[in-house]
């Protein structure tokens with residue numbers, strides 16, 4: 001949309017830049033948007049004239065949420081598995097193969113419709129950037145089409161051919177790793193920005209993970225990985241060693257893992273996915289230990305049909321505050337600027353001049369209400385690239 005837009009009468013503006021406290025808060029503020037970018041932030045009383053005006057009515061305005069970890073390309077659901085788990089069965093990750101079967105059987109249009117449905121659902125809850133992974137195809141053709149479809153909706157696409165070893169390779173995992181590093185990567189890479197591996201007992205061990213991630217790096221993909229979700233392991237330290245943008249889950253960490261993430265030269269973000277612990281009734285990651293050690297923390301949904309079927313960043317913020325003892329400010333920063341760091345982006349997750357005009361007007365006077373009023377639809381308006389949705 002051409003022309004300028006001013007959002008004024010903002011009671012509480014979270015900039016994640018200059019301003020009060022860690023969130024860079026400004027009171028009685030306004031934001032001027034031109035060509036999809038923030039070009040001015042200042043007091044509402046001094047807001048420049050613009051072609052159009054959006055009156056925030058004294059409400060809080062935040063950067064749009066950056067959900068840096070989501071698995072949206074799949075078919076079917078696993079509601080029955082969820083019900084069984086809530087009745088006492090443990091989560092092992094084995095149900096991924098159920099979704100692989102349904103995904104392979106689905107048409108392109110069915111997969112596309114599901115991605116769009118979930119992306120729309122997230123957008124209505126304030127998510128303006130959403131990473132999308134493949135990982136339920138696990139054949140050359142199915143991984144390539146998963147990423148092709150993901151790339152229609154997001155520029156943050158991730159090749160996760162190493163999600164699990166599919167059933168047909170169960171007794172020859174080395175051959176599957178060869179497939180992932182060879183023809184599958186070649187078919188996936190044109191549609192992907194990132195490569196990811198589920199480095200966990202029962203999925204891929206550290207040697208396989210290192211080999212796969214190195215192949216991805218060699219063709220220009222950035223590295224991220226699923227690490228230390230179901231138990232302690234080498235994933236987090238492998239991620240730091242490889243300069244991964246993010247290590248995700250971080251539920252079971254040793255002191256050495258924390259030290260690696262807190263290292264002076266470490267640029268790897270720890271992305272916490274409390275929707276997974278909520279939905280699998282598992283212990284939450286120790287966010288306080290990470291934050292107190294100075295680690296950069298992001299929050300994301302892990303939206304997937306098995307272990308965390310939520311697309312709601314406000315829900316994850318509420319969980320982070322209530323269950324992981326993050327302060328509301330830490331949780332909101334992690335869900336916006338933290339997610340941007342996990343995607344190595346500096347144009348999103350902030351509302352400062354030059355940033356993308358991705359912002360959320362709340363139906364509340366303060367961001368505190370995101371955790372204070374859990375489960376309540378508080379997203380009044382979303383601007384994506386400066387365009388009201």
Ligand SMILES: [Zn+2]
Pocket residue numbers: 069071226302
């Ligand atoms: Zn995941």
